[in-house]
Amino acid sequence: MYREVGGVRVHHVEHGDGVPFVVLHGAGVDHREVAGALEPVLAGVDGLRRVYPDLPAHGRTAAPAHLGGGDDVVEVLLRFVDRVTGGGPFVIGGHSLGGYLARAVAARRPDRVAGLALVCPAGRRARDVPPHRVLHDEPGAADVLDRADVPGFEEYLVVRTARTARAYRDHVLPGARLCDEEGFGQVYGRWELRDAPDADAPQPYPTLVLAGRHDASVGWADAVRLLDVYPRASLTVADGAGHALLHEQPDLVAALLRHWLAGLGLPAT
Template sequence: MEAEVGGVAVHYAEHGSGLPVVAVHGAGVDHREMAGALEPVFRDRPGYRRVYPDLPGMGRTPVPDWLRGSDDVLDLLLGLVDAVVGDEEFAIAGHSFGGYLAAAVADRRPSQVAGLALICPLGEEARDVPAHAVLHASADVADALDPAEQGQFLDYFVVQTPATVERFREYVAPALPLVDRDGLGRMLDRWRLSGVPGGAAPYTGPTLILAGRQDSTVGYAGPWELVERYPRATYAVLDRAGHALPHEQPALFTALVTEWLDRVDERGHGGQLKD
């Protein structure tokens, strides 16, 4: 599906009906990674309209000539929300760079955002980021991948098994050749959003923050510092998980996202809890 936002044809996938849940992927992939992580959560849980956009320069959404950084990407994402969700309440989830954008959406639309989930979120400053270390690997597991894909898999996953290879092949690898490297590079040159970080009032809706103990991209210390901004946040750091946490710990991921949705469902219109 497509929605025109500021003259850009923004591609997105949509499943189900009910409370909208906008799920934003990270850099260098497309909507399929978030769909692969979240759709199992909704398999036996009706009542949600899942919206999975492709960010500019990834998947099937082009990078417009005027896009110069994250401020423009955020404007495009907010425009997509206006076009697809309208003025309804919605929940939003994001992984990595998508988490950085999702948090900004909640800052700008706190009364409309019914819940916020941040998965290995990128922050303003990364600190105490561990070196990449493989915790568990099956012998020669990457041999099942094309040579061009092997390096991506080996650098991304800390759990390297036939199961994680299959998830990589289904949800990550198809997006790699679709990335507009020049456009993505232009966007990431100005990846920090303008304004004072944390300048908005704390978001008070149900929040989930997940971090991988072995995440060599953003670490887990930075995500922990977000807790003070979210008075209704659950924070969990998972062992045996790096930046590919949803693929490496799918059972725990599903359980924690399910509990977050339980808390979102308790909310009434306008952010008030139901009796």
């Protein structure tokens, strides 16, 4: 489905009823990466309406010419969230760039945010990023992929198994193939926001921060620093995972999400 906000037709997928949980994907993919990883967990939570939009220049959301940077994307997301939530309380989260944008949206709507979930969140500049290091390379793991897709899989995953290869094939590649490269450059060439999401004051809502100990894209040290921004944050830096934490440690992510949601009054059934 689509919603027209700020001159942008935002494509999104929804599941369930209840408190809206808006989940933002990372750069270069679409909603299917986060939805594919999280729906097996979130579908078992009563009273939770999951909303997965495609960011501008991703998936089926175009990037009109008036969008020229991350601040413009945040304005679109604010209008989108206001529309889909009807001005009521909501939960928001994101992976990678989606986490950075989710922080900005939450900071602009602090009185309505019931909770914030960040998975391998990007920051204004990644510091202390470890080198890419393969932790597990199962023989024949990439056999389910076309040969042309293997380099991307090997660049993204530090845990290479048949299971993570299937996750990459089913949830990452479809969106990657739809990414509008020209629109992406137009919008995300200036992806850093003018004001940091935490520029005003510590943010009071229950926050879950998950990072991969071997994340060669954004690292984990900046995630630790978020404890100063979110006084009600829980933090996990997971061994056995990199930037693809959602796919490499799905059971851990599921357990931590369930615990956090239960704290919001949204227990799994």
